[in-house]
Amino acid sequence: MQEDFIHFLWKFKKFDVLNVKTIDGKPLQIFDVGQHNHNSGPDFFNAKIKIGEQLWAGNVEIHLKSSDWYAHHHETDKAYDNVILHVVWAHDADIFRKNKSVVPTLELKNFVPSQLLKNYHQLFSAKKRWIPCENNFAEVDDFILDNWKERLYIERLERKSQQIDVLLNQTRQHWEEVLFRMLFRNFGLKVNADAFESVAKSIDFSIVRKLQSNPLELEALFLGQAGLLDATIEDAYFIQLKNTYKYLSQKFSLQNTAAAQVQFFRLRPSNFPTIRLVQLAQLYSEHYNLFSNVIATNRLTNFYELFQVGVSEYWKTHYTFQTSSTTSEKRLTKSFIDLLLINTIIPLKYCYNHQKGVLETEEIFELANAIKPEDNSIIKKFNSLKPVVKNAMDSQAFLQLKNNYCDSKKCLHCAIGCALITN
Structure with missing residues (x-):
């Protein structure tokens, strides 16, 4: 006990x-x-x-x-x-x-009561279960689940807000630069998240501001700081980018100090770091005040329009400098934009609203409810126990539940565990 x-x-x-x-x-x-x-x-x-x-x-x-x-x-x-x-x-x-x-x-x-004590022992004596209440999860009343997952989602947003506060302190409350760093990390996905974040940290955002009207210079800046222009490749566009980056390095005293190397291994071509960095360059060349646009946008369809950027002409027929491909716009997909919204945009809007004294969460909930849920092993397992995950708010809530309650058996602090014990 x-x-x-x-x-x-x-x-x-x-x-x-x-x-x-x-x-x-x-x-x-x-x-x-x-x-x-x-x-x-x-x-x-x-x-x-x-x-x-x-x-x-x-x-x-x-x-x-x-x-x-x-x-x-x-x-x-x-x-x-x-x-x-x-x-x-x-x-x-x-x-x-x-x-x-x-x-x-x-x-x-x-x-x-003896029944309450019995319920407690059954829940906490469970061994080799995915979650302690695995056998009884389907019995939990939907009303309890709905109220609990809202609280869990807010908990997750609060945790992400703490991470954003750290970035704000590092950037002297520069919201645009915080968005820049967060987008870089999320464009890198799991494989290149750390490498992309280190690239963003190596670039003073004032330089991005000065180059936003020139997509080629932004490409050279991002690819160069990621170490992707260090090789010797007989390709005209590569040479042009490399020379541009050399010029920018001298002009802005740039140092390629990325903490981790970008990886291509086991990535689909659409997720290659070359493509993601070029898409970021296009995004910032098309939207000078991206943070203001993000804060002013509330509807999912408008976010899809805001982030539906592609690549420059060269990259429409390339995934790397060494090999060509069939022509495609290589625009950000809705599923990728959904991930950006879940992991960057919504947490940033939530944190910004709180700092401005706006505590209303209805707008955040509506946006999260409109996004499709994440597709991973944890979400699939919860849905196999009971179909509870229908949108991104649900998937974020149940990730919070699994990682912060179930895995450490904090059932007495969980509405589901309390309901099962006192049933």
Whole structure:
């Protein structure tokens, strides 16, 4: 049994509150369980209870057994002098404060419904399951799932907002440059994310501003900083780009300091770093104030129009400098734009709105609900248990659930786990 379970029982009063008594037989009335403290000090602050005829206001400490009070050295800590109740699963020792007064104790094990205890053990004794509630997930009420996944989605956006805050600090609150770095990382996908991010960091955004009217110079800048113009290739366009990059390097004192090399291995030609970097060059040459456009855009169809860029003439017949291909526009696909929206645009809009004091999330939810869900093994598995993922908001929510709750068995902090335990 986990101590978190005792926290759960106390916080939500999941025991026989009408008949509880302290270990010395005094009736106990609970008016307020207090505020759950997740930092150091007693577990619940400012509780209000009545023991016998005496009203008490103060803190509550939770342990599996009474003797844990001494194991944690609370008897010498002033922070625990105003504990008015010690809540334990099993009482095995009398507890005293520093002034030698007795701390009243509630032993919970005789006041918890047997079915609730059985449900708890079934959930936490599960071994070799994909998620602890795998066998019961389909039983969870849709109302609980719908409300929980909204909270999970906000949690995920909050986590991504923290990462954006780091970028804002690095760029001195330059939103346009933050978007630039985030787009580079996401254009690199999983294979080249780190390499593309290091390319973006190696370029002062003021240089991008100066070159936006010249797509060829942007191409040379991005490809050169990625180390893709270092070779010797007998190709006229390659030589033109290489000479352009040499000129830009001297003009802006550029240094090719990318932390990781870009990779072509196991990538489809449409995801080759050459193509993705050229598409980025086209995007920034077509949209001078891209961040402002992103913030002003709300509808999915308008985002598809905004990001439906292709490549320059040379790349319509090439994926690399060494080989030619059949002619194609090589425009960003809707599925790729969906990934940009999920991983870059929506988190950025959410963070920006919060910094501006706009706390309304309806616009964000509508956009996320309009995007198709991600297609990965986690989402497929959840849908095999119960068809719950229908859009991008759902897929992001259930990724948050799996990675931050299920994998670490935080079932007592999960609406699904709580529902199954108390059912």
